[in-house]
Amino acid sequence: MVLGVVLLVIGLLVYSGALSWFGRLPGDLRWEGEHTRVYFPLASMLLLSVALSVLLGLLSVVLRRLLP
Numbered sequence: 001m002v003l004g005v006v007l008l009v010i011g012l013l014v015y016s017g018a019l020s021w022f023g024r025l026p027g028d029l030r031w032e033g034e035h036t037r038v039y040f041p042l043a044s045m046l047l048l049s050v051a052l053s054v055l056l057g058l059l060s061v062v063l064r065r066l067l068p
Helices: 002-016 042-066
Strands: 029-032 037-040
Touching: none
Parallel strands: none
Antiparallel strands: 029 037
16 A cells, blocks of 8 residues: 555656656766667666665664564
């Protein structure tokens, strides 16, 4: 249930354009050839990884304090 709500909110943010900067950071690699496009969102995925690690770490601390 909670995961569904989180995914819905993220989808609405992406659809509204509020996250238009995500995927266009300076560390995101893009190469376009004549017939080929390669996109590697390195900086975006690093930012997402750090944000999720911090969020899950905080959630872990809160749950440890609430549940003995």
